[in-house]
Amino acid sequence: MSAASTAKVKPSERPKWVETILTQFRINIQTYTLILATIAIWAYFYNETDGLFLDPRNFSNLFRQMTTTAFLSVGMVLVIVTGNIDLSVGKLAGFVSVVVAYFQSNYLTDYFGDNELLVASLSVLIGLAVGLGYGIIQGYIIAYLGVTAFIVTLGSMWLLNGAILLVTEGKTIPANQPMFSKISQGYMSSEVGWILGGLTIVVLFFTMFRGRQKKRQYNFDLPSLGTDLAKVIGLSVLVLVYIYRVNEYRGFQNPVLLLIIVALIVTYMSNNTRFGRYAYAIGGNREAAKLSGININRNIFLIFVLMGLLCGVSGVTLASRVGYGTISAGDGYELDAIAACILGGTSTLGGVGTVFGTMIGALIMASLTNGLQITNVEPAYVYVLKGIVLVVAVFVDVYLTRKR
Amino acid sequence: MNTDTTDYILEFENVTKRFPGVVALQDVSFKVRRGEIHGLCGENGAGKSTLMKILSGVYPSNSYEGTVWYEGKELRLEGGSIRQATNQGIATVYQELTLIPTMTVGENIHLGKEPVEVYGINWDRLYADTRELLTQYNLDIQPQDILQNLGVGKQQMTEIAKALSENAQVLILDEPTSALSEAEIDKLMDILDNLRDHGVTCFYITHKLEEFFRIADTITVLRDGQVITSQPTESLSVERLVSYMVGREMTERFPSSKHVPGEVIFEVEDLYAREPTGSREVLHGVTLDVRRGEILGIAGLMGSGRTELVMTIFGEYGKITSGSVRLHGKELHLKNSRQAMLAGISLIPEDRKRHGLVLMQSVLKNISLPNLDQFAGFMRIDSDAELAASLEFANSLSIKAPNLNVPVDSLSGGNQQKVVISKWLMSKPEVLILDDPTRGVDVGAKYEIYKLMNDLAEQGMAIIMISSELEEVLGMSDRVMVMCEGRSTETLDIKEATEERIMALATNVATENGVTETV
Structure with a gap:
């Protein structure tokens, strides 16, 4: 039996537009599976909770909750792309949150209590500085002293856990200065939301046309205009639906805007700076990268510094969102962050992964946690299901890639 | 049988x-x-x-x-x-x-x-x-x-x-x-x-x-x-x-060349080096010089230290214990490939999949990788300039690829090698070192690589070519340096080089002419 005769339907028998969609699907199979998975999970919880899952309040909270670990995932994707891992991010974010709470309640409010802006900004600066500082130390040990990232960050996990206990002395420290709380609990007015949405759509169209122009100029594979338009229009609709929905509650959430900005910056860095390009080259083929004159140690050092800084951001938003620093702060966040990267198509072998995919991965993880919480499933099953989803998702990906 | x-x-x-x-x-x-x-x-x-x-x-x-x-x-x-x-x-x-x-x-x-x-x-x-x-x-x-x-x-x-x-x-x-x-x-x-x-x-x-x-x-x-x-x-x-x-008569396997060697620009004198980890000495006395516009062939058996030599010169292998490397008479102390590149030395490594390419990445990204400095400021890579420059090399080396965005592992061996060469020509080297450049490359693409080497030599580049194939060494070089057990034995003018003579030097056996001496 020949290969040709086994094909049941010849391509030409399908309408052209079906072919186009199928081809698109095959090319970007990973992205589309992710989006389909998100839709499936949402549909399931929507049904289970009689619509509560997607009602304006929960919808808004879901995205707000997602941000804390999503900041970690943004950095983690680059760490994994270079072929490393960081197990300390959850505890570092937790440590940052308790340090911020400690300073805020013990010193800042006492000294500058009448100046809200100063207290809030100093809280943020302290948080970022702690994350950055720790990232510098950790990065130095990994990149220049040559201790494997796995081991250094595993050690850090314990170290930071102890540090959290020392700072909190086992107690819960409040961090609820009103302006500081706005970072994770604030919303923008609906007008601002619509303006942001409109701007996003303009940028989407502009980027598409500019990209097409460039692809044509350099004879790259150019998808049909219809395909590109469909994608951009689809994304625009999503943006508008999102804005509409969050406006139905209290408006566009501050931390989500912050996450989008950070994700865009890191995406830009990964594509358009030497730092980002080198990270992918190092993960793709370390030896070739070295022979290409890349300073591998410096690059990996910088990756961990960036990771530390993002832990700072995550810790600050955590303290702001929950309003206190506590001994369990950041527990297990590192696993959520890593899982989001893997779900988003980041290869554990290095060299492959995008911030965009990771953000969808983070959304899936957050949807699971949130959905299971509001359906009143026992916490034990939250863990069981998360584990299963991760392995199944990666299996589906492996299966589809192999089949292709 | x-x-x-x-x-x-x-x-x-x-x-x-x-x-x-x-x-x-x-x-x-x-x-x-x-x-x-x-x-x-x-x-x-x-x-x-x-x-x-x-x-x-x-x-x-x-x-x-x-x-x-x-x-x-x-x-x-x-x-x-x-x-x-x-x-x-x-x-x-x-x-x-x-x-x-x-x-x-x-x-x-x-x-x-x-x-x-x-x-x-x-x-x-x-x-x-x-x-x-x-x-x-x-x-x-x-x-x-x-x-x-x-x-x-x-x-x-x-x-x-x-x-x-x-x-x-x-x-x-x-x-x-x-x-x-x-x-x-x-x-x-x-x-x-x-x-x-x-x-x-x-x-x-x-x-x-x-x-x-x-x-x-x-x-x-x-x-x-x-x-x-x-x-x-x-x-x-x-x-x-x-x-x-x-499918056609190949009248010649090696394109004819008209090299006009100029002055010596690159010299290695009595180089001794140890392996990067450990104390074993891998190079015990290597001397060579290359003139502008010539191809110096390096022959020697596998394990004779050929690759170790060029990697050491490039700053990426051993620790130099004595001897000197000079470019334009000025001594170089290269610590890594980046410094070598900035000094004007490029190396096409032996194992292109392991050392030359990031296979999963596009032709474009591979070519520009060592040269991003040319297009990049602190926070930005000028992607138009990057594309234009890469396209220029891809065209002049006639890399056969649908476009520059395809992953490099979808190309044939010969075209992959051209990508590696492009990547190292973009830094405009004065000295180009090629370590077994035609390994695993088919006959047609080999010929193109030979022609390219001749063109570069004619433009005044100094070329060092390591080869495992004696015919290639004899067909392409102006002079042949023979290595044996980590030493350079002798540099022969192409007119006096024969397969027998090179093999005798490379294996360190005394021939009837008594050409080799044991050191």
């Missing part, structure tokens, strides 16, 4: 293999006699590998048209695993070795079929069986040697022994000599002769045409998926073979 000419162990009958959009093999028909060494010859993409993958069961029997007759019966393989083919006596010795470096020879040979008793593995029997096998085929390795302590040649022997231990009747050898030294190749040829005496049939694939005439009984030439000819080696010559392969 079995002289019964009618005893065919294998017969391909109208084998056609299609891939989406391509016919990889078309009506391939030829016969293979039992116990012969059957050379399979053709350019990259001619269909050799596809054919061997059909035979070894990588492609299942229902994925192609036509029939493969094996021992008089139709060969049926389900694909997905080469296990079935191995069980039926068809084994493949891979180009990239598939052994476990930390295990012994015996363990590797018996991997997956260890003799097991109730108490566990019977090590005595395992090693006794291994010894017997090695003796039977006259293989010069010890059962308890740890694989990673052996040279490439002996590792390959282990691989062959592993195949033989499974009663292989047909052995597929794909580029078996690509990593071997001349001495190791001789040894391999002896082993193959021995296998022929034992009635084992071998398929032999190589880019080095001379080897066919040394060892093959029959040669089948494939071109564009079709059998061009299948005839006894005696009735063929290298020239005929090449013309069958490329």
